[in-house]
Amino acid sequence: MTVIGANHAPVVRAAALRGSRLERTLLQRVGTAVDTTTRVVWLQADALYCDVRRPAGMSAVTAPCLSALSLDDLLTLATQDAFAGRLVDHGGHVEWTRTVELHAPGPHADAGTLTRLDDRTLVEHGHFEKYREEWAVTASALPTEEITLVDTDTGAPGVLVRVGDHFGFARGRTAPLAEDLTDAIRGAATLADARRALDCEISLGRVHDDRWLVTTSTLPYRVGADLGLIRAGDDAVSTADVDPLGHAVRRRWRRTQS
Template sequence: MTAPPPAADPPGPLPASLALEPTLQAVQGLWRREWLRAPGQEDTTTEVHWIQAGRLHVDLRLPADLPDVRGARSLADLPPRVLRALARSEGFAGATAVERGVCTWTRRVNWRGPLDGPDVGALFFEEDALLERGVFADYAELWRREPAAPPLVARQLRRVDGQAAVLARAGDRFLLGRGAPGALAALAALPERLERALAHRHRGALRRLFDQEFCRGRLTPEGGIIERSTNPLREGALAFPPDAFVADTVRLTAQDFDGATQTTSWIPV
């Protein structure tokens, strides 16, 4: 479940013990990626978590070398090099289908914006490990299931302006993906659009680019508390109140580019 790397020689042969034909039911739960391998690339340090709850998924990927932003009040306080580093994160969420061991992740929201192509992987199980191999790109990822008690549930949400989000929980752990308005229809990926906004010192464009968040955290009596986020200034903040998985209207909190905290209402769809 990754952006296609450059085409080249595929990863090595599969272990003979791996069996095809996992189902959507079999991949339910909280997963942590152990490694990514592609031609000329191996990644064991990016922090990657994925919750599959029913047909919905949320995936968050944070590079290990993200800069320290302690002391900053808002994203607007950060220098361009730090904003560029934050733009290297990845997050996406949407619907999942598995047919004959081949999984298709249809992204409804995507941190980087427009998609490079379909996100499709062949899945193979071996005990608690799940191996994913790209169908339209040469890569392999190894996933391990994390222990998580019930419930396992997800909600697809929409705001009155059309902005989309997916909220998923596995026991007391959650992942939230909130996309930027119009990002999927953009003509360029987030890093390229960020460079243009920085070059023109376009504050409004920067606000729009970072009007999104992908985060993970824990459920507490106060609600969902963020532990890791594409906006590291949000770590420790409240993402949503405790009724978010049952309420008819879900209230999500956010911090805008200038540091103001906002609470908006979302409708399950």
């Protein structure tokens, strides 16, 4: 492949992506090898989305909780990328704004122009950066559900999306990262501080008989867990989690917008 520049196909608007699960099949940047191996899943509800990216061959991390993660574990997990927020339509391009993100913000907004290669494939060209991504639409389902949240105890932001029986859940930090995640981990005064730098969950999963089971997560000890979603009226939900020592806890959330 030698051409990154945008084609002349009609622009795909954000509304056309409602209720989609997509997997990236290709990333091309100038001066780098084409990436077809990083595992990337994008779940798009109405306006809100979750996106998780795991490099091929990433070493397995088997620690059962945050406090059991070693420095090597933390650095391994920092090779992932993940974020969640709102997809904003600017007409000629869309922007993935970020309510929760594993890494510190980059120098440019995450924005691109989407076109169709065929009925099940989208092409994304960077708006502020020069790149090309191809996305396979692996599922389309309705109804959808989406909620932005705030933890009533810590003030941390959250995002919950559902597309058919697929879901995405994101729990942010109480304060955004001020520096590169790997630098924050390596430069932390203590191992506990380094663990806190990584303590951000973006997970994907499936709903089975009212159980919300995590299948992929930036925190590997969350894989297989039941999100344990409980609704308490129109504006409150709670989720099952574990504290840094691995003890079961419930997080209480307040809805901030739909």
